Amino acid sequence: MSLSSEILIKMYRAMLRIRRFEEQIWEVYTGGLMHGLAHLYIGEEAVAVGVCAALRDDDFITSTHRGHGHCVAKGGNLEAMMAEVMGRVTGHCRGKGGSMHIADMSVGILGANGIVGGGFGIATGAALSAQKRGTDQVAVCFFGDGASNQGIFFEVMNFAAIWKLPVIYVCENNHYGEYTPTENVTAGKSIADRSLPFGIPSTTVDGSDAIAVYEATAEAVERARKGDGATLIECDTYRYRGHHVGDPGEGYRSKEEIESWMAKDPIQLLRTKILDDNIASGAELDAEEREVEKEMENALEAAKAAPYPDVEEVNQHVYA
């Protein structure tokens, strides 16, 4: 499966957008411009981008508490996302969801979710709905290594298997469930193995390699659209930062470990690939970077200038 230059550049740009968005969040948080929590995706960009590059606009995703990357990759609007994180009325959810609940139904983002494993039921149900409505849409459920120990993971794999649902479970194994090393609390050799008893094929990919993630997803999407059912993809990845913005991410992780992952940075990997294959020049990629930088600045300025919701809104949208 060879990717067009256009898609590779688009993926590069999408990863940059996520990275800059998250760096900006860090500044916004430490600058006192946002309240509450945010869980940064820096280091994991290749997963969201590789997966979403293989999806159509009308496909569905469910996201996690560490969800900004998924939303950017699936087509969320940077300005509306930043405004949402800052609790402004121009946010995707009018400031009612915040960082952990960004949703944009218009591009199939069924919502980030504050409950670990909260997307399993929703994504599998979206796949059921697509099947019932006779479309060829697929649903992707992003989840972490931590969520792989939630009981509902096993329930939905059973449903997906018996009904051959067009759903793709994408595990982002970043090796820590909050502060706890995954291997301390997770039985078995790999999370990918967990779907095999259900007859759901699985694969493990290098989550720093956007192209590898794309290829695995494209194969799963093809299987799902054909009516051949679900796939589990485990992506080996790492978050550079702590569990959330208030956690420096050190102490429970060694400096060497963090540095070893940063040495194979997903954005640098794709940049090298693009340059080596003469798909674009360094100057062209730098120009992409400057454009993303500008886009980010505009998004931040717009979000900062946007008003908070009127208090009268507080009891709106409880019911349809």
Next chain:
Amino acid sequence: MSMREMTYGEAVKEAMAEEMRRDPTVFLMGEDVGKAGTVFKVLLGLHDEFGDDRVIDTPIAEAGLVGLGVGAALTGSRPIVDIMFGDFIALAMDQIVNQAAKLRYMSGGQAIVPITIRSTMGAGRSSAAQHSQSLHAWLAHIPGLKVAIPSTPADAKGLFKTAVRDDNPVVIYEDKMMYALKGMVPTEEDYTIPFGQAHIKREGDDVTLIATSSMVHVALDAADALAEQGISAEVVDPRTLVPLDRETLIESVVKTTRAVIIDEGYKSFGITGEIASTVYNGAFDYIDAPIVRLGAMDVPVPFSKPLEDATIPTPEDVIKAVQDMKIR
């Protein structure tokens, strides 16, 4: 209005069949809902008409089952999810409380979640503590959910059809002891009952008996006996807990000046407390006697028949509560 006599169970099935005929995005899924027609047999025949695609037997996995329903509802389907015993809703609480109830609000009004969750309530079948509870107060506590609790075949049909057409998550509780209860039911396809409209099941002047689900029949029996003693009892059924028709409840007590509230949920922290507070606040200047609350005894529902019976409010309990008010 053309009417036909049918049982409560038949009314539920007819509501479901009509809605499935009307709207191709409606489907039913649950444990044993297919050929078996549920463990209570009330949906027998539905699978014959709609087949495997729309009347779907599922694994015994309540969290996943409701979770799939929520996802399907978010993306253009209108699922009806059957949770065999209300007690089993405990297994699906995250999906109902943290997902279904909140997705519209958290998305700033982008999402609709038109899922109907039907389940059962009620003790009296010697089924012990895990198959007998009436836990509707749990869900009535959560903003974003609607809760319906029909007491008659006609209400069951009308409220069920409204539930399926509602764009919000609705939980509808059927008392499994009432499936064989007969009554006249409107037969036209567009018969629905709006949520948030209490129904006066019997008019009276001396005391208001506010009752839900099967307790409506306990209250009606008590009202018959009280009439023989010269006491005129009004029986009011809220029909939906969320939204709750507070006005009708208050108006009735303003008229009668006294109230007994009867609900089969546990008495403590339950529906009767919410309604009593509503009535106290709304009818304070008119109230002539302390409001009495009757609910299930605060114990796990016991197996042994004499013990189980002792936990559920009876007409005698209602009569005694009214007599203690010394109306005459």
